[in-house]
Amino acid sequence: MNLVRLMLGMNPLTNSKSILIAEVSDVHLGHPNTPTTHILRSLRNIFPDTETTAKLDLIIIAGDLFDRLLDYNSDDVTDIELWWIGFVKMCAREKIILRVLRGTPLHDRDQIERLFALIRGIDVDIDAVYFSELAIERIEALGLDVLYIPDEWRHRCDDTWLEVVELMKQRNLEQVDIVVMHGAFHHQMPKNIHHQLELHTAERYIKITRRVVYVGHIHQMSIYENIILAAGS
Secondary structure, rough: OEEEEEOOOOOOOOOOEEEEEEHHHHEEOOOOOOHHHHHHHHHHOOOOOHHHOOOOOEEEEEOOOOOOOOOOOOOHHHHHHHHHHHHHHHHHHHOOOOEEEEEOOOOOHHHHHHHHHHHHOOOOOOOOOOOOOOEEHHHHHHHHEEEEEOOOOOOOOOHHHHHHHHHHOOOOOEEEEEEEEEOEEHHHHHHHHHOOOOEEEEHHHHHHHEEEEEEEEOOOEEEEEEOOEEEEO
């Protein structure tokens, strides 16, 4: 998990606002080799229903919440939905903003949409959004501009970047505060296979980001130039 505190404002000693963000990715619920009960236990340990979690302003799940398509009659589905309902109720009660990004289509499929449909069936007031498409959002409550990039948005990362540039232009933005993406950068992969892979260019995203880039997909924690953070799995 990545835990970051952002200070908004020019002078942290006078007129700044502190924002605490927790980000996870590559949870892979339903994995055939790691029991879902174990993964859910870990999630409850990371986000306990205590005053520690209540201090968070924003929780981000940066893709691959699921590992594979699950059958509705699977015990895993019941366990996941029960965890999700409890998690969402906690976020609602503590006024924690929740954002979830679609990861690799082969993993997440459309199952996150089902989880968000469950929210409509319970009596909670929560600021929760699922992003399955390239988008820029202004989170007014936190004063943040956030860019969301799902995995495999376009076949070529260069084409995805061109759409990012166009979207930034449409929104009249030169930078966003946070980028949430699912994919890989060159520094995360061995050099001898760079030519075989579609990889994002780190310098492009560093240039357009004021605060932090959260990237999921590679199951190894890393920090690049103190701005690109990969939580791992």
